[in-house]
Amino acid sequence: YVPDTGPRVRVNQVGYLPAGPKAATVVTARTEALPWQLRNSAGAVVASGTSTPRGVDAASGQNVHTVDFGGFTRTGTGYTLVADGETSHPFDISGELYRQLRSDALQFFYIQRSGVAIDGGLVGAQYARPAGHLGVAPNRGDTDVPCQPGVCGYRLDVRGGWYDAGDHGKYVVNGGIATAQLLSTYERTKTASTARFGAALGDGSLRVPERGNRVPDVLDEARWELDFLMRMQVPAGQPLAGMAHHKVHDQAWTGIPMQPQDDPQVRELHPPSTAATLNLAATTAQCARLFAPYDTAYARRCLNAARTAYAAAKAHPAVYADPNDGNGGGSYADGDVSDEFYWAAAELYLTTGEAGYLGDVNASRHHTADVFDRTGFGWGSTAALGRLDLATVPSGLSTVERDRIRQSVLDAAGRYLSTLRGQAYGLPMPGDAGAYFWGGNSNILNNAVVLATAFDLSGRAEFRDGAVQAVDYIFGRNALNQSYVTGWGEHASRNQHSRIFANQADARLPHPPAGSIAGGANAGLDDPYAAQLLRGCKPMFCYVDHIESYATNEVAVNWNSALAWMASFLDDQGT
Ligand code: 9MR
Numbered sequence: 001y002v003p004d005t006g007p008r009v010r011v012n013q014v015g016y017l018p019a020g021p022k023a024a025t026v027v028t029a030r031t032e033a034l035p036w037q038l039r040n041s042a043g044a045v046v047a048s049g050t051s052t053p054r055g056v057d058a059a060s061g062q063n064v065h066t067v068d069f070g071g072f073t074r075t076g077t078g079y080t081l082v083a084d085g086e087t088s089h090p091f092d093i094s095g096e097l098y099r100q101l102r103s104d105a106l107q108f109f110y111i112q113r114s115g116v117a118i119d120g121g122l123v124g125a126q127y128a129r130p131a132g133h134l135g136v137a138p139n140r141g142d143t144d145v146p147c148q149p150g151v152c153g154y155r156l157d158v159r160g161g162w163y164d165a166g167d168h169g170k171y172v173v174n175g176g177i178a179t180a181q182l183l184s185t186y187e188r189t190k191t192a193s194t195a196r197f198g199a200a201l202g203d204g205s206l207r208v209p210e211r212g213n214r215v216p217d218v219l220d221e222a223r224w225e226l227d228f229l230m231r232m233q234v235p236a237g238q239p240l241a242g243m244a245h246h247k248v249h250d251q252a253w254t255g256i257p258m259q260p261q262d263d264p265q266v267r268e269l270h271p272p273s274t275a276a277t278l279n280l281a282a283t284t285a286q287c288a289r290l291f292a293p294y295d296t297a298y299a300r301r302c303l304n305a306a307r308t309a310y311a312a313a314k315a316h317p318a319v320y321a322d323p324n325d326g327n328g329g330g331s332y333a334d335g336d337v338s339d340e341f342y343w344a345a346a347e348l349y350l351t352t353g354e355a356g357y358l359g360d361v362n363a364s365r366h367h368t369a370d371v372f373d374r375t376g377f378g379w380g381s382t383a384a385l386g387r388l389d390l391a392t393v394p395s396g397l398s399t400v401e402r403d404r405i406r407q408s409v410l411d412a413a414g415r416y417l418s419t420l421r422g423q424a425y426g427l428p429m430p431g432d433a434g435a436y437f438w439g440g441n442s443n444i445l446n447n448a449v450v451l452a453t454a455f456d457l458s459g460r461a462e463f464r465d466g467a468v469q470a471v472d473y474i475f476g477r478n479a480l481n482q483s484y485v486t487g488w489g490e491h492a493s494r495n496q497h498s499r500i501f502a503n504q505a506d507a508r509l510p511h512p513p514a515g516s517i518a519g520g521a522n523a524g525l526d527d528p529y530a531a532q533l534l535r536g537c538k539p540m541f542c543y544v545d546h547i548e549s550y551a552t553n554e555v556a557v558n559w560n561s562a563l564a565w566m567a568s569f570l571d572d573q574g575t
Helices: 099-111 172-191 217-231 274-291 296-315 338-352 355-363 383-392 399-422 440-458 461-474 528-533 557-572
Strands: 023-027 035-039 045-050 052-056 063-068 076-083 091-093 247-250 267-269
Touching: 023 076, 063 076, 099 172, 099 217, 099 557, 172 217, 172 274, 172 383, 172 557, 217 274, 217 296, 274 296, 274 338, 274 383, 296 338, 338 355, 338 383, 383 399, 383 440, 399 440, 399 461, 440 461, 440 557, 461 557
Parallel strands: none
Antiparallel strands: 023 063, 035 045, 035 076, 052 063, 076 091, 247 267
């Protein structure tokens, strides 16, 4: 299988910020420096130079050169870069490049909402649908959901929340990081001195039905999931009271397509887990401080849930989800919850200032460890979420301690920067196969989040440039010439694995909405379609924009939340 990868000059197909870095990658057999030309939409040469040969790139196996045209700053549309007889996809140079991405990346969450009709007037008629999983036939959930056999004697109303991904499952663990990143997208606009355009996330800014309620729309979106997360808490009086059920999903996998309202499967609550409980604690603690100015009763409810969840996790510190519990839904199993403990303690400390939580933060081995792994943080490794908030959210930490924490973010950003500089495609991810795994696009973005936070903390331009350049890979500067965000770039993913946006399976259905990011290249080839089609692929080539490839091409809330955070940062770097 040889994919059509288009022109051999690889650019960010969306474009470049006027004052930002501008780099491209040329695939060529030539080993000597090559001339390049930047052309405007009329075809006139507006800049030129010579490329830098980079040899064979490990992740792609290609001989490549890089082109740096960062000296060119004039805004315009329809630029192309020409080198080695090839012309790149067109791109813009604009300070408003990412303005719309901010709301597109967040619109995904609204359209993923469960338990409510989706309003086509807000997001387009093709995405309108009736409410799913409200106990209306043929649905068997989620208003009165029983437990799996042998798990509990009660039923819970766990309506609402977001569908996790291309399936209809709802998972507390993964809902946790997604919620945290939406809350942090908002919180950054309050805490970062470098944040601008905070109103772009404010009331009336997003396509959500709550617009006009005087609460910032991004908080409204997060609340939709927070409400669900709190419904997953084991009721008082039960043996594991205060813990959170790990997940709720269909008893067996359904096929594609399947609209939520048509799903006839039995829904079940799966056993509580410590990881889920700590995800609940961390996110509701963050909820409490961010909602306090808008809805004190809700903030109090969140804090109460956070305290009870955290106490329950301490009482049951080693209740793990079964890695084999994967029929009808993902397992989201995690055998090490020490990072979730650290994250939850950090959020509770930042919200309450209480010494008990600070003591737990200090006692955690993660507090002094390097929590910024080379391949980035994610749903199963959440210590970085706590660390980033300890570094950025005002608190009573001593200056010495706060500086140490901030320095750990800068140190990590320095490492991601040197990784990025070593990659001919300019991404903050190493080039070995171990760095290309399921959902890896979100890890790349999360490394960019660390770079961006380092800029927010230090004002150092190289971190800002690193964060900005990192997303070039996501928007097409890669071996496949593939933008991984629907609707963004000349050649963008649009056949992601989804039961809802299943156009490739049924032409009457829509593609995913603009702003939906695909999981990305995955050398593990963990689905049969990819395994058969892509056998032997070099890591960066292990992706196909086909609906059946769930391990390379699904949509997911925790991947879009990384995109949402970065989109907001990127927009702030414009004009
Ligand atoms: O994103 C998850 C990835 O990190 C795991 O390797 C993978 C296999 O366990 O599961 C991914 O999450 C999927 C979940 O299990 C079910 N809903 C779709 C998620 C995205 O593919």
